[in-house]
Amino acid sequence: MSDYGIEDSESEEPDEVVEGDTDPDEESTPIVSYxxxxxxxxxxxxxxxxxxxxxxxxxxxxxxxxxxxxxxxxxxxxxxxxxxxxxxxxxxxxxxxxxxxxxxxxxxxxxxxxxxxxxxxxxxxxxxxxxxxxxxxxxxxxxxxxxxxxxxxxxxxxxxxxxxxxxKQSSPPEDDTSLYHIFERLNCGGRKLYDQEMRIAVYHGSLIDELKNINTYINWRNIFGKPSKRLKDQELILRFFALFENRASYSRPMSEFLNKYALKNQNAPQNKLEYLANIFSDCLDVLATIYLTNHRLATI
Structure with a gap:
């Protein structure tokens, strides 16, 4: 249970099961030819x-x-x-x-x-x-x-x-995400790798570093709960960044939408990442204030 009364998404489940993963109707692989x-x-x-x-x-x-x-x-x-x-x-x-x-x-x-x-x-x-x-x-x-x-x-x-x-991928030049899918298929044996685990390998850079950094923010930890072993918390932050910037151009599946965003912003400038992180933390602060206010009123 998190500090704000939200049940931890992994507290009662084995490591391989993570609630709230990609919606079933979004799991289909996009039709992209490489x-x-x-x-x-x-x-x-x-x-x-x-x-x-x-x-x-x-x-x-x-x-x-x-x-x-x-x-x-x-x-x-x-x-x-x-x-x-x-x-x-x-x-x-x-x-x-x-x-x-x-x-x-x-x-x-x-x-x-x-x-x-x-x-x-x-x-x-x-x-x-x-x-x-x-x-x-x-x-x-x-x-x-x-x-x-x-x-x-x-x-x-x-x-x-x-x-x-x-x-090495040669085309399409505007959608350089084949590395993610190659990684996914070659690592299908043994422990299943979740999407964000593969993104950390394939798209590591300043964006991934910022996700790790903001993931420690106190009000995020209070809301989400304990850190996710399968990086679900970091993936949710990535969703926030991607939808905040590109919600008008969103198309299913969510996983591929996030892959393209992570690739495009793999080495985004620090001032942009700090801007996104500040918006995210400000939203969390508002949520924390609302929760604490309602909690006090409920105890009166």
Whole structure:
């Protein structure tokens, strides 16, 4: 229950069920035809790690936590050292930056980065970090770190190949939302990703940052309740922004309307976002005042 007597939308439901999602009559996929090209490449491991460090290959922040245990991660590294084939990765080109977004393969890529950096699954502000020493592998590699591998083994790992498939939308130029739909389809297995989770990955920028910021506003938290694990609260704020600016041009489905707004305003100027956030917070303040006034009158 929120402070204003509104039942929390997720308090009684499992994580996958969120009340108030897209209306049933809005769930149909819009009829849009895309021209999407794809190409394969075979980058070397050392090059992949270098690009991860530079940020030219990016792992979406919402993607599931790193779940591999040390033996699983070690066997992946061992496979590369032995010259065995490993599953490929799937990337998509961001329209505005040209950087590559990881759609499938983040466990493998994080494992590589951890091994090269020397620490297994390090956490921010962690005082003690676990050294990434290979475990439960062949005796020649048991207990080895990247630095303690012999030169021949390091060179073999550096030059090992991981196949990458990269996709990029060519048209339509006015509706560059195919990346969202590609992400949705490739991540249909396992835990279902909700619309706003995918938007954070695909359209991350100043708009997404502002949604996160205003989502902490005290009167919004009092009205909505506890933060949504599936980002429903942030999606509602996005709806407010989009309908406030573009309600005259709204067309179903709502999800696609929000996708187009998020794409167009992905890196909106800060003064515009502050203006929208101020309007949103002012509305919340009015609602809070009305509620408190009515609550006082009811207790008299």
């Amino acid at each position: 021209d999407v090209s794809s190409f394969g490449s075979d980058p070397e491991v050392e090059g992949i790690v270098s690009r991860l460090r530079r940020g030219s290959i990016k792992i979406p922040e919402f993607q599931r936590d790193y779940v591999w245990r040390l033996p699983e991660a070690s066997r992946f590294i061992e496979s590369l050292l032995l010259g065995l084939p490993v599953p490929g990765i799937f990337l998509a080109v961001e329209p505005n930056t040209g950087k590559q977004l990881v759609i499938d393969g983040q466990q493998r890529l994080k494992t590589l980065l951890f091994f090269y950096d020397g620490y297994f699954d390090p956490k921010p502000n962690e005082q003690r970090r676990r050294v990434f020493s290979l475990s439960k592998v062949q005796p020649a590699y048991e207990g080895k770190t990247y630095k303690t591998l012999d030169e021949e083994s390091r060179n073999k790992l550096d030059t090992a190949i991981i196949h990458a498939t990269t996709v």
